[in-house]
Amino acid sequence: MNKQEQYLRVFRYFDGNGDGKISAEELEQCVKSIVGDQTNGGGLNLSLKEAEAVVAALDGDGDGLLGVEEFMRLTEGDGGEEELREAFKLYEMEGSGCITPRSLKRMLSRLGERKTMEECEVMIAQFDLNGDGVINFDEFRVMML
Known part of the structure; x- marks a missing residue:
């Protein structure tokens, strides 16, 4: 499995409703399901507001959702x-x-x-x-x- 296929597999996992886009809510819920609910200050939780900010920052076409290419930019990152x-x-x-x-x-x-x-x-x-x-x-x- 090459890197692009790996990203597509993860993208499909995040795309809860299967519409080919990831909403802020889907991003938040997926992260929560992976790391568990960290409401006790564990620092790993992604709030809905943070998820919305991530989606807004990477949303190249202005539809309020992340497509595959936008998701790949998120996962690949450009720093850190x-x-x-x-x-x-x-x-x-x-x-x-x-x-x-x-x-x-x-x-x-x-x-x-x-x-x-x-x-x-x-x-x-x-x-x-x-x-x-x-x-x-x-x-x-x-x-x-």
Whole structure:
């Protein structure tokens, strides 16, 4: 599966109603379903206002929705690569180059989030685009939307 196919797969996941566009509500709900409801100040939650701002910033055709190309710009980003790599290193399994359910559980525990191994496996499966059971850096970038 090449990178574009991976992005399309994630796009389809975010596109809850299958209309070929991602609304701010779909973006918010998808992020919430992936990281869980972080209303306790965990810092990972994407509010509807934040989702609306993301959509507005990337909405090239003015329809208030993200198409595939706009979504790819969001996931690829144009900056923050170094910061993202540093964050990835916090979650990865000691230099393995990937995030395993165990390393995710360990890091979330350090952040005060108690998750079971099964919950971590589900979180990883959401963005495990190549189906290998772990998250590589490209998958992590998409996960961190």
